[in-house]
Amino acid sequence: MDQDIKEIFLREDFQKANNIGLLDLNDFNKILKYELPKQPSLDWNPKSSSIPNRCWLNAIWDYILDSDCNLDLFEKYPLLPIDKPLNPKIVSEQLVSLNSSNPLIRYPLNFNHEPMVLVLEKLGVRFTDFRKAEPLKPYIYDWNLQNVLRIIGILQKFKDIPMEKFLNPLDSKDRESFRRFVIDNWSNWSELGH
Numbered sequence: 001m002d003q004d005i006k007e008i009f010l011r012e013d014f015q016k017a018n019n020i021g022l023l024d025l026n027d028f029n030k031i032l033k034y035e036l037p038k039q040p041s042l043d044w045n046p047k048s049s050s051i052p053n054r055c056w057l058n059a060i061w062d063y064i065l066d067s068d069c070n071l072d073l074f075e076k077y078p079l080l081p082i083d084k085p086l087n088p089k090i091v092s093e094q095l096v097s098l099n100s101s102n103p104l105i106r107y108p109l110n111f112n113h114e115p116m117v118l119v120l121e122k123l124g125v126r127f128t129d130f131r132k133a134e135p136l137k138p139y140i141y142d143w144n145l146q147n148v149l150r151i152i153g154i155l156q157k158f159k160d161i162p163m164e165k166f167l168n169p170l171d172s173k174d175r176e177s178f179r180r181f182v183i184d185n186w187s188n189w190s191e192l193g194h
Helices: 003-010 012-017 025-035 054-066 111-123 145-159 172-191
Strands: 041-044 078-082 093-097 104-106
Touching: 003 012, 041 078, 054 078, 104 145, 111 145, 111 172, 145 172
Parallel strands: none
Antiparallel strands: 041 093, 078 093
């Protein structure tokens, strides 16, 4: 927005004369209710010209994070983008609600971890490349051995099934990729005091 126009809209006399005011978080939440359904997930096209799209989502998160508010207010809305899995059977991108019981994990920066990404996708782990922000840490984990093991445990509990049954989708090649990932990253993890 042009700075001159912004200054006009922020003037108290202009706001009173035009019966307008700044949005607080409750007002913002009411507007969000009309733009997004309160549901766990929503198919979306980030490049779409209609809402929701990437630009809109970034603006929403800028406002939420700048407000330094408790994110519980927004847990019912699908506001976190999950990336389309490497699995070609899944074609749509989705937004999902904030859920620390079923968190997302960031893609690894190292492409050598692609076999592990495929293993985790088979288990139902969801990935994102969405922004890093301290308030989002309970909902989006960084890629490292500790968080990979943690997210597997959380997801197994979320699905409420025994671990062996949870790991059933993995074939012997997947299990070997998993073992190799743990072995290759164990020294980094143990150096951190685990």
